[in-house]
Amino acid sequence: MKISIRHDLGLQLLTLYVLFVGPVVLAALIFDHLASRRLEADIKAADLALARAIAQETNTTLDYALQTVEDLAHYPEVIRADPAGMERLFSVILNARPDVNLVYRLDARGIMLFHYPLGPGSTVGQDFSFRDYFKRALTSHQPVISQGRISPTTEQPVTTAVMPLWSPDNQFLGVVATNIKLQALSDTLAAIVAEYQPDKSLNVVIVDIAGQVIAHPEPAQLLNPFQDNQPQVVEPVLAGKSGNLISQNAERGETLYSFVPIPSSGWGVIVSRPTASAFATPQAIHRGVLLTVAVFLIVGLFFWLSLSRQVLRPLERLATLSQTIGLEHQSVQQNRQQLHTLSERPDQIGHLIRSLTRMEQAIEARLQELSTLLETSAAVVSSLDPQTVLNRILEQVERLMGIQMCAILALDQKHGIFRAQASRGLSRQYIEQIAIAPNEPSSVTLRAIRSGQPVQVSDTETDPMFSFLRERARSEGYRSVLAVPLNTQHAPPSALLVYRPDPHVFTEREVNLLASFANHAAMAIENAALYARSDMRLREQTHRLEALIQSFQDGLILEDLHGKIIYANRRMGELLNLTVKQIVGLPLSQVIDHLLALTPEQDEKRREEIRKAVDEAIDGKGPRLVEFDILVKRQSRALRLQVFDVTDTDGKPIGRGQIFRDVTHYREIDRMKSSLIATVSHELRTPLAAIKGYVTTLLAEDVEWDKRSQREFLEIILNETDRLSRLVSDLLDVSRIESGNLDVQREECRLEDLIYRAELRAHPRPGHRIHVSISPDVPTLFVDPQRIEAVLRNLIENAAKYAGDTSPIYVEASRVGSQLIVRVRDEGPGIPAEYRQRIFDSFYRIENGLRRHTPGAGLGLAICRGFINAHGGEIWLEPQEKGACFVFSLPLQSSATLVQLNEIAAHPE
Numbered sequence: 001m002k003i004s005i006r007h008d009l010g011l012q013l014l015t016l017y018v019l020f021v022g023p024v025v026l027a028a029l030i031f032d033h034l035a036s037r038r039l040e041a042d043i044k045a046a047d048l049a050l051a052r053a054i055a056q057e058t059n060t061t062l063d064y065a066l067q068t069v070e071d072l073a074h075y076p077e078v079i080r081a082d083p084a085g086m087e088r089l090f091s092v093i094l095n096a097r098p099d100v101n102l103v104y105r106l107d108a109r110g111i112m113l114f115h116y117p118l119g120p121g122s123t124v125g126q127d128f129s130f131r132d133y134f135k136r137a138l139t140s141h142q143p144v145i146s147q148g149r150i151s152p153t154t155e156q157p158v159t160t161a162v163m164p165l166w167s168p169d170n171q172f173l174g175v176v177a178t179n180i181k182l183q184a185l186s187d188t189l190a191a192i193v194a195e196y197q198p199d200k201s202l203n204v205v206i207v208d209i210a211g212q213v214i215a216h217p218e219p220a221q222l223l224n225p226f227q228d229n230q231p232q233v234v235e236p237v238l239a240g241k242s243g244n245l246i247s248q249n250a251e252r253g254e255t256l257y258s259f260v261p262i263p264s265s266g267w268g269v270i271v272s273r274p275t276a277s278a279f280a281t282p283q284a285i286h287r288g289v290l291l292t293v294a295v296f297l298i299v300g301l302f303f304w305l306s307l308s309r310q311v312l313r314p315l316e317r318l319a320t321l322s323q324t325i326g327l328e329h330q331s332v333q334q335n336r337q338q339l340h341t342l343s344e345r346p347d348q349i350g351h352l353i354r355s356l357t358r359m360e361q362a363i364e365a366r367l368q369e370l371s372t373l374l375e376t377s378a379a380v381v382s383s384l385d386p387q388t389v390l391n392r393i394l395e396q397v398e399r400l401m402g403i404q405m406c407a408i409l410a411l412d413q414k415h416g417i418f419r420a421q422a423s424r425g426l427s428r429q430y431i432e433q434i435a436i437a438p439n440e441p442s443s444v445t446l447r448a449i450r451s452g453q454p455v456q457v458s459d460t461e462t463d464p465m466f467s468f469l470r471e472r473a474r475s476e477g478y479r480s481v482l483a484v485p486l487n488t489q490h491a492p493p494s495a496l497l498v499y500r501p502d503p504h505v506f507t508e509r510e511v512n513l514l515a516s517f518a519n520h521a522a523m524a525i526e527n528a529a530l531y532a533r534s535d536m537r538l539r540e541q542t543h544r545l546e547a548l549i550q551s552f553q554d555g556l557i558l559e560d561l562h563g564k565i566i567y568a569n570r571r572m573g574e575l576l577n578l579t580v581k582q583i584v585g586l587p588l589s590q591v592i593d594h595l596l597a598l599t600p601e602q603d604e605k606r607r608e609e610i611r612k613a614v615d616e617a618i619d620g621k622g623p624r625l626v627e628f629d630i631l632v633k634r635q636s637r638a639l640r641l642q643v644f645d646v647t648d649t650d651g652k653p654i655g656r657g658q659i660f661r662d663v664t665h666y667r668e669i670d671r672m673k674s675s676l677i678a679t680v681s682h683e684l685r686t687p688l689a690a691i692k693g694y695v696t697t698l699l700a701e702d703v704e705w706d707k708r709s710q711r712e713f714l715e716i717i718l719n720e721t722d723r724l725s726r727l728v729s730d731l732l733d734v735s736r737i738e739s740g741n742l743d744v745q746r747e748e749c750r751l752e753d754l755i756y757r758a759e760l761r762a763h764p765r766p767g768h769r770i771h772v773s774i775s776p777d778v779p780t781l782f783v784d785p786q787r788i789e790a791v792l793r794n795l796i797e798n799a800a801k802y803a804g805d806t807s808p809i810y811v812e813a814s815r816v817g818s819q820l821i822v823r824v825r826d827e828g829p830g831i832p833a834e835y836r837q838r839i840f841d842s843f844y845r846i847e848n849g850l851r852r853h854t855p856g857a858g859l860g861l862a863i864c865r866g867f868i869n870a871h872g873g874e875i876w877l878e879p880q881e882k883g884a885c886f887v888f889s890l891p892l893q894s895s896a897t898l899v900q901l902n903e904i905a906a907h908p909e
Contacts, residue, residue, distance in 0.1 A: 073165055133145075211226055777815045803826035
């Protein structure tokens with residue numbers, strides 16, 4: 001008999017087991033393969049990196065040695081072979097370089113002229129022309145490194161850094177050299193090996209160009225040929241190549257070699273270790289994966305056998321026994337006894353059999369029906385969205401009653417008629433046709449709503465009160481209808497309607513079931529309506545409050561009792577340069593840290609004082625008002641922090657709030673008041689003192705002044721009086737500008753005349769330093785000549801005061817489109833960048849030594865800006881490499897416009 005997998009649970013479970021186990025085993029094997037390859041690659045890269053680090057360190061040491069002999073070759077004592085001078089130089093080298101044990105000088109024939117230190121084993125006078133480095137030096141002008149050897153002077157293994165000496169006429173003079181102790185390189189390698197791999201399986205050597213070992217953790221191996229006898233390693237590294245190689249070694253078996261060349265000497269670094277040690281981790285992982293797969297398969301097989309015995313076989317027996325129930329009377333008792341034996345099992349199989357034996361109870365269907373009704377009511381009440389509630393009601397009505405057409409009709413308060421709010425199984429055309437007036441007498445829906453009781457029509461074809469809707473019922477396909485009112489108080493009047501396609505008298509059970517269901521549905525609709533109403537009001541109130549708080553010009557933060565921010569307005573985000581979403585949820589301390597990080601540069605002690613004051617204000621241990629400065633978009637702003645407690649209606653604390661108020665404007669007003677008082681008092685006192693002094697002098701009776709002196713005194717009094725008059729005029733102009741009452745009297749004038757008069761009235765006079773350049777296309781101006789002359793005079797005076805006595809002053813005018821552009825520039829010290837934003841403010845003067853020696857009230861540029869703006873132009877400071885350049889623009893008027901402006905000026909009424 002052919003068994004289908006769809007009808008055999010055992011085959012299905014076996015298939016699922018294979019589908020589960022197969023990918024897991026395959027994934028484990030793939031992981032083992034990829035992980036092993038990756039780990040081996042990482043190990044090779046690590047050994048290569050170690051070799052490269054040693055090569056770089058050795059290369060640095062050799063470069064330093066080569067640089068040392070190259071520097072020695074420039075000393076006259078070395079070139080002249082002066083023993084006393086060389087002893088002094090060589091002793092310094094020997095003391096500074098612990099890895100150098102001998103410094104010496106050979107002549108042009110290779111004879112030792114001098115070496116340091118001097119000792120009993122002196123080789124002075126011996127011939128060393130046979131050395132390889134001496135032969136290489138004969139044809140080189142660059143320092144070279146020799147092969148490793150035993151020094152006859154020190155009897156130690158060394159390598160030599162040699163610098164050829166040549167005269168200016170290219171005559172060979174000999175060499176200067178230093179012997180580098182190979183033991184120092186070996187000690188370095190021994191330390192690296194001990195730190196990198198304490199098990200000593202790592203072997204690191206340095207070979208010279210002859211292939212002999214010149215550095216080894218074991219000093220006994222120095223100057224011996226590379227013992228591994230691996231030409232495939234030595235030859236590439238001496239040829240300048242680097243890489244990894246796995247090869248057989250006579251003593252250590254399969255070995256991993258990593259080699260890197262040393263560029264400055266042609267040597268090479270070779271790192272080697274047995275692959276059994278190098279790849280121990282990948283091999284351990286491989287064994288672990290295989291063991292895991294084996295355990296997994298054994299456990300899976302045990303699980304499958306247990307499942308087959310405890311579940312599959314009992315289920316097959318239960319299926320066989322269930323087929324014999326009810327066939328023969330004699331076998332029924334035997335089958336029941338077998339079922340009773342299986343039902344005694346305490347697991348799910350026993351529970352399943354016990355459940356099957358209770359299927360004979362008929363009341364289970366009724367209980368299930370009631371349970372479904374209660375679940376439906378709970379599902380409907382769980383939602384507060386009106387449309388969702390109505391749709392759920394109709395879905396559950398269809399499921400409980402087995403009907404295919406139903407609807408909920410409710411009063412449309414906007415149009416004053418009853419319409420279908422939700423429906424199922426009814427056509428769109430029928431739903432659109434439903435429009436019942438509230439006073440309709442024969443409507444089934446309204447009869448149910450008015451009476452508060454269910455109303456049914458068992459047959460639409462025979463019911464006389466349904467005659468006017470009979471055609472509609474026929475087209476829609478229903479013959480009976482039941483309307484159940486939904487008793488609502490806060491929601492519009494509603495009713496539940498169910499339709500059947502056949503004549504049907506709804507039983508009392510069906511009516512009661514729908515009525516009970518309608519009561520629960522009414523409660524859900526009421527809840528949804530109340531929620532929507534309260535939610536709408538809450539949203540409106542919240543929106544108004546949110547709009548009000550977000551409109552604040554002050555930053556606002558609200559935190560809970562745990563210091564976590566629960567609200568922040570837009571202004572707070574602007575101060576912190578963060579979004580509101582980024583601020584909400586952060587700890588207050590983090591936001592305060594972010595804000596204090598924006599404070600301008602100042603001493604750390606001042607920062608700590610501000611931090612302490614803020615913390616005390618927040619904790620309630622100090623004043624709850626703190627002022628400090630921050631930088632917002634590169635501008636300094638003064639903030640005033642005000643901390644307050646947030647309480648509920650019972651006065652119980654529920655959080656705290658912080659208001660960050662920008663008080664920069666108020667500080668500026670205070671500064672301007674102070675500047676006004678200080679400036680006016682100083683500027684008035686100086687000329688008044690001069691006037692009083694000279695008048696007193698003239699009135700003195702004990703002295704008779706000549707006419708020249710009297711005239712000089714009177715001229716000084718006149719100048720000081722003009723200065724007082726100018727200061728008063730400036731104050732009046734500033735007052736008119738700030739109040740918006742500046743009167744501009746326009747008339748035709750030439751720019752040349754205005755510049756000439758401004759130059760004559762400037763104090764100090766610029767004299768021959770001023771250079772005027774006006775473009776020929778500049779037309780006649782229609783401006784207030786006194787105001788524009790004052791602008792030019794102020795700018796020329798500033799250049800004459802601050803640019804220095806020798807700096808030229810340039811006044812340039814040109815036409816750009818419909819604008820007149822005038823530049824007043826000098827070649828003085830200029831204006832520092834940090835003052836350029838505020839130089840047009842009233843009473844503002846740059847804090848430097850020049851201010852202390854130059855009189856003024858700080859009103860000139862503010863007046864210039866006011867006059868230019870009144871003419872519809874702009875004034876600004878143009879950056880340049882040297883000096884200061886002030887630029888202002890004036891709109892040029894056409895001829896017709898000039899005529900109109902003249903008429904307006906002549907007849908202002």
